[in-house]
Structures are given as structure tokens and as C-alpha cells.
Amino acid sequence: MPSSARRAAIQAIAAQGPLAPTDTDRGPLTEIYGSMVFNERSQRQRLPKAAYKKLRHTMQTGQSLDPAIADAVAAAMRDWAVENGATHFTHWFQPMTGQTAEKHDSFLSLTSDDHIINEFSGSALIRGEPDASSFPSGGLRSTFEARGYTQWDPTSPAFLRKGPGGVTLFIPTAFCSWTGEALDKKTPLLRSEEAVNHAAVRLLNKLGGEKVENVYSTIGLEQEYFLVDRRLADLRPDLLSCGRTLFGANPPKGQELADNYFGAINERVLGYMQDVEYELWKLGIPAKTRHNEVAPGQFELAPIFKKATVSVDQNMVIMELLRTIAERHGLKCLMHEKPFNGINGSGKHNNWSLSDNLGRNLLEPGSTPEDSLQFLLFLTATIRAVDRHADLMRVSVASAANDHRLGANEAPPAIISIFLGSQLEGVVNALLGRESLGASHVGEIRLGVSAMPPLPRDITDRNRTSPFAFTGNKFEFRAVGSSQSTAYPTTVLNAIVADSLNYLSDEIESRGANGNLKDVVHEIVVETLRKHERVLFSGDNYSEQWTAEAEKRGLPNLKDTATALPHFVADHNIALFESTKVFTRREAESRLNVMCENYAQQIRIEGATSTQMVSTLILPAAVRQQTLLAHSIAETRQALPDVELHAQEAMLREITSFIMELSSSLKKLEDKLRSFDDEDRGTIDLVNFCRDTVIPARAELRGVADKIEDLVDDSLWPLPKYREMLFHR
Numbered sequence: 001m002p003s004s005a006r007r008a009a010i011q012a013i014a015a016q017g018p019l020a021p022t023d024t025d026r027g028p029l030t031e032i033y034g035s036m037v038f039n040e041r042s043q044r045q046r047l048p049k050a051a052y053k054k055l056r057h058t059m060q061t062g063q064s065l066d067p068a069i070a071d072a073v074a075a076a077m078r079d080w081a082v083e084n085g086a087t088h089f090t091h092w093f094q095p096m097t098g099q100t101a102e103k104h105d106s107f108l109s110l111t112s113d114d115h116i117i118n119e120f121s122g123s124a125l126i127r128g129e130p131d132a133s134s135f136p137s138g139g140l141r142s143t144f145e146a147r148g149y150t151q152w153d154p155t156s157p158a159f160l161r162k163g164p165g166g167v168t169l170f171i172p173t174a175f176c177s178w179t180g181e182a183l184d185k186k187t188p189l190l191r192s193e194e195a196v197n198h199a200a201v202r203l204l205n206k207l208g209g210e211k212v213e214n215v216y217s218t219i220g221l222e223q224e225y226f227l228v229d230r231r232l233a234d235l236r237p238d239l240l241s242c243g244r245t246l247f248g249a250n251p252p253k254g255q256e257l258a259d260n261y262f263g264a265i266n267e268r269v270l271g272y273m274q275d276v277e278y279e280l281w282k283l284g285i286p287a288k289t290r291h292n293e294v295a296p297g298q299f300e301l302a303p304i305f306k307k308a309t310v311s312v313d314q315n316m317v318i319m320e321l322l323r324t325i326a327e328r329h330g331l332k333c334l335m336h337e338k339p340f341n342g343i344n345g346s347g348k349h350n351n352w353s354l355s356d357n358l359g360r361n362l363l364e365p366g367s368t369p370e371d372s373l374q375f376l377l378f379l380t381a382t383i384r385a386v387d388r389h390a391d392l393m394r395v396s397v398a399s400a401a402n403d404h405r406l407g408a409n410e411a412p413p414a415i416i417s418i419f420l421g422s423q424l425e426g427v428v429n430a431l432l433g434r435e436s437l438g439a440s441h442v443g444e445i446r447l448g449v450s451a452m453p454p455l456p457r458d459i460t461d462r463n464r465t466s467p468f469a470f471t472g473n474k475f476e477f478r479a480v481g482s483s484q485s486t487a488y489p490t491t492v493l494n495a496i497v498a499d500s501l502n503y504l505s506d507e508i509e510s511r512g513a514n515g516n517l518k519d520v521v522h523e524i525v526v527e528t529l530r531k532h533e534r535v536l537f538s539g540d541n542y543s544e545q546w547t548a549e550a551e552k553r554g555l556p557n558l559k560d561t562a563t564a565l566p567h568f569v570a571d572h573n574i575a576l577f578e579s580t581k582v583f584t585r586r587e588a589e590s591r592l593n594v595m596c597e598n599y600a601q602q603i604r605i606e607g608a609t610s611t612q613m614v615s616t617l618i619l620p621a622a623v624r625q626q627t628l629l630a631h632s633i634a635e636t637r638q639a640l641p642d643v644e645l646h647a648q649e650a651m652l653r654e655i656t657s658f659i660m661e662l663s664s665s666l667k668k669l670e671d672k673l674r675s676f677d678d679e680d681r682g683t684i685d686l687v688n689f690c691r692d693t694v695i696p697a698r699a700e701l702r703g704v705a706d707k708i709e710d711l712v713d714d715s716l717w718p719l720p721k722y723r724e725m726l727f728h729r
């Protein structure tokens, strides 16, 4: 009986002590760090000097690698990998499934006299050709022209993954169709890097000063996740198929006491975290912080930021290792945005900034007037970018799962605005001639002249409710979902800021001829800020007043994925994609198609899982409870004919009426699921149908089922309960 499985699981968890770490001989951090990465040190050791220099240049600038040195790089990489036990290599890519993909090839090659040698050529390093037919393309290619190819991304270093019986060399790649159309999440990111690089270098070099050659975005990602004991998780079909619970009555205690946040870390969990970190360090992933999060059973891991193309890849590895190492520890790691109703969900704060090849953070307020001028230009560009393309930022974090979080008072609302902090707000106000900047500054400030104050790091309190907050030297995009790849949000940030940087350069160019550069810049900054300041907001983003105020300001409030998705191909966004070369119109349209399809499939799977669980687990438990009561009444009546049985009769009536309600809700949802039309696949119509009919029908079914959970004898209930999943460890 399933309910006894539940009990057995709880007993087993209670009997278990903390697990020993899988590998105790760890060595000092400075030695193990990066030992599984083909990093700068290994490259220098193994490559001829000229090839080494060219490779480093390519890695830093993203420019294509001189094919003449490809063979040398491949040979060095192979030797390094083989010495470390590798037998296979794989191009590793990020198709539009949200996961990573890999197809392993061994280095094995046969000579004519049947000897084997390890072979890995430059062309095998640079290009691979997996069968693309089963990856989503949104109509970019049909199965008969299924060829796609993977292309080495030299900006993200190759690394080794150890399996139970051997080692594999992983080579980060981008994935394109034969005609060069992007079929993955990496290609647009790389293109957006090129766009922002170009635009930022162009603007910086207009300002004079040291010559800047290269600019790239940096991101640091704070990964939240839940842990549930596997013995409990495996008894829940919803966790297996959907990564979240589709049923579950509220536990008596959730996160109300706020006693989990930054609390002492449970020993079993700590052992797991230490295993994860050890593996990450070996892979050159600088895991830095770990802590308990707000919800019971919720945790966070944050590495030190890196170049975006590297961070995005490393985050995919982090998520994968969090999942697989959890299994080893008898745990299930839930990366879903909302695993438990009524309990905080998980996000992934995306800390974003721009850096140049001189090592400067372009969003770091400078201490000299020149630095301040540059900083304010980049800040102005970001403000303009967010105001013009808030809808696109919203789309970049839209998913069925994230709909449960955004606007639910645990994550920012769907209205995208910017929090600057009081210091910078003061600067903006002063620039707009509204107030002076503190007592020591009189009147309006002028950029680049002596009245321009040094801008120290803002030490005022953070605004935790803002979707896009300036945090001293970077922006924190807080609406990103925990399970998603951050390739899209980062691509969008790069692209929209690139567009605005170009706008500023254009303006400087067109006005610059007559006048002092600083005056011209001042004028442009003031004009641009005046036009776009409506996107700045420092109050409580969770409040109803803000919703009303934002509407008055004309800011978009795209409440759910269905409302947000069509904006992906709105004219101003297509124009942006085309001018930054991030997507062609055809690519953008096909991506929309994939996003719609993903959404609808997710909702369909949740619906189908719900109906199965109700039919085969929840209804039968309710009926058993009903039978129990009916028997009790009949037998008691026989034994004691003169006794009133009001209590049991009321209970029997109650469960009986809930059973009727449950079966009618079940039927409703089954009907909706049957009307899924294959012809609508990938359309916004199907997305709307899901939102308007499937989701409400599922919510209704859940409502009844959760009430039944609170009526049924605990020993008959087949599903692990919220309190058990959240607290048994």
C-alpha cells in the first residue's frame, strides 16, 4: 500500500545519519581549483607560443580563431584531456529545450594496420555535426533538412567531466542550422556580446582617454533551489513529471516564522553542498556563498561573477551538478520556480555589468569627473534601454513556472522598473534641474565640469522588491527564474543596452560638430533622462499603488506569459533584433513558436499528471475513507442500535460530497485536455487556451483535492505531505 511506503520513507530518513563525503582526499583549494579545465595555465604549458597568444586573443575578444592554429590547439587539448584520463570528447550545446545537449565521440581512430590511436583534429574541435532533427527549431528547418552544426565557442573554456567509469572532454559550442540560423541559446548571446562590444567601444572612444579595444558583459548568478529527500520525492508523480507539487494542503508551519533564512545549515545538506562545491571548484567554477533561504528546504549557491558567456555555461553545469550530486546524497534537488504552493519559490538573480579590456567595470561610479561622465552615459543608456524594451525583458523571463512567482509578493511584479538608490536618484534629479545634490552643491550639476561630484558607492539600503536594481556597481535583474538558462535575459540586456549606447553615439556625432563635447553630452544625457525617467521607481514594487502608478506612467504590466510572449515580435523589438543582429525576423518568429510550444506542453503535462494522480491516487484514497466511515456507521449501528451517529454521518456526507465535486472537476479538466489541438501547436492561441481554460480547471481540481487531504485518515494518504517534504531531512 502506498501509504505504508510513505511511512517507511519517513522512518528510513529518521534512521539515517549524515552521509560521508564521496571523496575525502580533497587537497588544498588552490590546487584543485580549475584542475579539470583547459585553462590559461594548461594552454601556456602545452601550446607553441604563437598559437597560445592567438588562442588567448580569441578567448578574450570572441573573434574567430585562426584556422591555421586549430590543429595545434586541438592536439594540446587532446593530450591534456587524455593525460587526465579522457577517452571521449563531446561538443556541448544549449538547444531551445532549456537543457544542455551532448553527443560523445571517443578519440579512438583505427590505423590501416588495425592499431588504435587517439585522434582529435582541429576541424573536429571547431565544428561538429549532430543530427538536429529532434531539437526544437520553431519551424526553421524541417526534418528532411535536419543538418545542424555545432561550432566551438572559444570564449568559454573546455573542461573535463568525470563519469563513474571514465572521463569526457566537454567543448562548449554554439548550435546553428546549416544555413547559419541559430538553433540554440548560445548563438544569440554571442551575437549580443558582439553588439554590446561594438556599441560600447564606439562610445568610449568618443569620450577620449585610454583606447579601449574590447567590452564584454559580466554576470554573477545567485542560484536558489529546494532539497527534498528522494524517498519522499519518488512517491510523488508530480515531482517526477513536473518538478513541482500539483497537490498538497498547506502545512501548519511554513515559512511564517522566518526561521530558516541564513539559519544553521543541516548537516546532511552541508555535506551535499560541500560535495557540489568541490566538484565546481575543480571545474573552475568559483562557488562563493552558500546559505539557507527563506522557505524551509530552500537554499542558495552563488559563484563569483565572470564573463557572461562563461557564467551562462557554468550556471548550466551548476544546475546539473546540483541535481546529480543530490541523487548521490539521497536527495532530490528542485530547481523549479514554484515547487510548493504557499511557500516562496526560487529565482536566480542575474547581476549584470559591462567590463572593458582594461579591467574597468563600466558601471562603477568613478572618482574623477571624466569617469563620472562615462558612468552617467552608461547609466543613461541602461535607463533608456529598459524603458524602451521593458516588454522584452519581461519576455526573457517568461515561463509557465515563473508565472507563479512574478507579482506574487515574493518576487518582483511583472512591471519592469529600475531602482537606482537614493544617491544616484539625487544625481538624476539634480541633472534634471530638480534639486541640488546635497548641501555642498548649489544648483544644477554639469557633467564633466568641476561641479560634477565624485560618485561614491551607494551604501543605502537595497530595495528588495525591485525587478532591476542598481546595487553599487552592477544591475541586479531579479525577475529571472531559478530553472531557466540565463542566456535569454543576458542576451536581451546586452542587446537593448547596445542599442541605446549606439543611440547616444549617434546623438553625439550629429550634434558634436558645433560645441564642447562635455556640453553636448550633458545636453543629451539630460534629454534622454527626461524622456525615460518614468521607468525609475524606488518605492514598494509589491504595493497596489505602484500598479496604479505604473499604469498612469504608461509602463507595460504583462502579467503572465500569455500576455508577454507576443511582445517578442513587436515591431520595436524586431527592429532591435535586426539592428543589433541578435536575431533575424525569421529567427525571432521561430523562437516565439518554440516558447509557445514549451509553455503549452508544460501546461498539458501538468494537466495530464493531475488527472492521473486524482484518478489513481487521490480519488481512491477518498473512497477508502468513505468506505471506512460507512463501515463504521453500519457496524456501530448493529452493535449499538440505540446510539445516534451524527458525527460519523456528517463526516461521511462531507467526504461523499467532496468525492462528487472531485470527480466532476476531474471530468472538466479531462475534457479541456482532450481539446488540445495539434494544429495549434506553437501558436499563441494555444497558450491563451491554456491560460484561460486549462490552468483554471486544474486549479479547481487541486482546490478540492487539497481539502480532501485534510479529511482523509493520515495512514491512508498515498502522497508525502508538504510538512514531510519540507521538514524531513
Ligand code: ADP
Pocket (backbone or CB within 6 Å): 218, 219, 220, 221, 222, 289, 302, 303, 304, 305, 306, 349, 351, 352, 353, 354, 361, 473, 474, 476
Ligand atoms: P546579494 O545576495 O546581496 O545580492 P551576493 O553576494 O549573493 O549578493 O551576489 C552578488 C553577485 O553579484 C555575486 O555573484 C557577485 O559575484 C556578482 N557581481 C559582483 N560584481 C559584479 C559585476 N561587476 N558584474 C556582474 N556580477 C557581479
Ligand code: MG
Pocket (backbone or CB within 6 Å): 222, 349, 476
Ligand atoms: Mg541578490
